[in-house]
Amino acid sequence: MQTALADFIRSSPAGREADAILRSCVHCGFCLPACPTYQLLGDELDSPRGRIYLMKQLLEGEPVTARTQLHLDRCLTCRACESACPSGVRYGRLLDIGRALVEERVPRTAPARVERYLLRRIVPYTRRMRALLGIAGAVRPLLPRALRARVPSGTAAAGPLRAQRPPAWPTPRHARRVVLLEGCVQPALAAGINPAAAQVLDRIGIAAVRVAGGGCCGALSHHLSAHRESLAQMRRNVDALWPHVAAGAESVVFAASACAAMVCDYGGLLKDDPAYAARAERISALAQDISQLLAANAAALRAALAEAIAAAPPAARTSLRVAFQAPCTLQHALRATGVVEPLLTAAGFTLTPVTDGGRCCGSAGTYSLLQPELATRLLRAKVAALEAGAPQLIATANIGCLAHLRSGTTLPVHHWIELLAARLDGG
Ligand code: SF4
Numbered sequence: 250m251q252t253a254l255a256d257f258i259r260s261s262p263a264g265r266e267a268d269a270i271l272r273s274c275v276h277c278g279f280c281l282p283a284c285p286t287y288q289l290l291g292d293e294l295d296s297p298r299g300r301i302y303l304m305k306q307l308l309e310g311e312p313v314t315a316r317t318q319l320h321l322d323r324c325l326t327c328r329a330c331e332s333a334c335p336s337g338v339r340y341g342r343l344l345d346i347g348r349a350l351v352e353e354r355v356p357r358t359a360p361a362r363v364e365r366y367l368l369r370r371i372v373p374y375t376r377r378m379r380a381l382l383g384i385a386g387a388v389r390p391l392l393p394r395a396l397r398a399r400v401p402s403g404t405a406a407a408g409p410l411r412a413q414r415p416p417a418w419p420t421p422r423h424a425r426r427v428v429l430l431e432g433c434v435q436p437a438l439a440a441g442i443n444p445a446a447a448q449v450l451d452r453i454g455i456a457a458v459r460v461a462g463g464g465c466c467g468a469l470s471h472h473l474s475a476h477r478e479s480l481a482q483m484r485r486n487v488d489a490l491w492p493h494v495a496a497g498a499e500s501v502v503f504a505a506s507a508c509a510a511m512v513c514d515y516g517g518l519l520k521d522d523p524a525y526a527a528r529a530e531r532i533s534a535l536a537q538d539i540s541q542l543l544a545a546n547a548a549a550l551r552a553a554l555a556e557a558i559a560a561a562p563p564a565a566r567t568s569l570r571v572a573f574q575a576p577c578t579l580q581h582a583l584r585a586t587g588v589v590e591p592l593l594t595a596a597g598f599t600l601t602p603v604t605d606g607g608r609c610c611g612s613a614g615t616y617s618l619l620q621p622e623l624a625t626r627l628l629r630a631k632v633a634a635l636e637a638g639a640p641q642l643i644a645t646a647n648i649g650c651l652a653h654l655r656s657g658t659t660l661p662v663h664h665w666i667e668l669l670a671a672r673l674d675g676g
Pocket residue numbers: 273274275276277278279280281297298330333334335336337338340
């Protein structure tokens with residue numbers, strides 16, 4: 250694509266990056282069928298190609314309007330278009346740059362500004378989220394149905410794992426060590442997931458070390474175009490992780506695929522900060538989702554699972570039918586498609602078929618709160634696809650998807666690592 254970027258951006262690092270991305274798009278349209286918003290709305294401007302065109306206009310200095318902002322806001326940042334694109338267009342990075350510019354030029358209404366500010370001030374902080382969930386839990390019966398479904402009731406994890414307490418974090422006892430960054434929302438919404446990941450790693454001879462001083466990966470603020478804030482969160486995490494990396498941790502691991510995807514981008518996002526660039530790049534190179542680490546150690550995991558299944562009482566060996574929802578961050582950002590499923594099969598679960606598995610569930614960070622109508626339509630389609638094979642429970646790999654899916658189904662929804670931990674525990 251030919252471009253003629255405007256003076257205000259042409260020579261800046263962001264401008265050069267955006268220009269290179271725009272030029273790599275050949276306008277073929279192969280990405281359109283993969284785009285959930287284009288499929289729902291049928292408007293070219295709600296497709297990847299249309300949004301790229303809008304961002305080209307913006308970067309070339311043409312007027313930006315609320316309509317530009319609307320079409321960019323409606324993007325889920327699912328990056329399914331990147332997986333479908335034969336030219337390797339880095340759409341997600343272009344969207345980051347485009348959204349930040351639109352944010353500067355098109356003022357939002359006061360209620361919208363307050364909503365986005367509150368999301369940034371509450372969600373990335375575990376204690377604040379816990380407090381909010383505590384209040385919401387107390388008034389849960391009074392909440393509207395849609396909101397009620399999002400608030401854990403204490404039995405939100407009802408189903409096969411209901412009676413189990415969150416597992417304890419194992420004391421590090423192995424020479425092989427990884428760092429596990431626990432994140433922000435996950436410990437507040439589903440406190441058992443990170444300890445379950447640490448337990449599974451412990452069983453295959455890898456110690457998962459907790460990180461003091463870490464926190465939100467920065468994704469929430471980043472996707473709300475609060476880039477200065479998200480960069481501060483990234484720097485804080487680099488400072489917290491670095492002593493472990495310098496001491497020989499072999500990997501930086503996450504039990505939330507969205508956080509893993511974000512930290513994989515630290516190197517690129519902090520590349521112009523001389524105090525952090527080298528460390529951020531190293532941390533990005535080591536960052537991975539728990540599924541990727543376990544797939545690389547599949548032989549040890551299979552042996553541990555086989556031993557646990559053989560030792561379990563016959564009643565605990567029954568094969569539950571599980572529908573696995575692969576989050577977009579796992580598929581399209583980390584390109585780890587088909588990694589989790591064989592691990593669940595090795596643990597004795599029977600996977601049910603899921604059609605259109607590449608399609609976003611509508612969670613997409615804060616999207617389900619900011620674009621509730623589209624998010625609900627996507628949720629309904631996703632739940633129908635997941636339930637079509639008559640599973641007994643749904644498994645996923647990301648906390649945002651987990652919470653969103655729970656609001657749309659009566660089936661229990663768990664992180665898949667909890668299923669593996671339960672299996673290794675004789676459950
Ligand atoms: S983003 Fe890729 S698939 Fe979509 S129009 Fe451009 S080159 Fe084609």
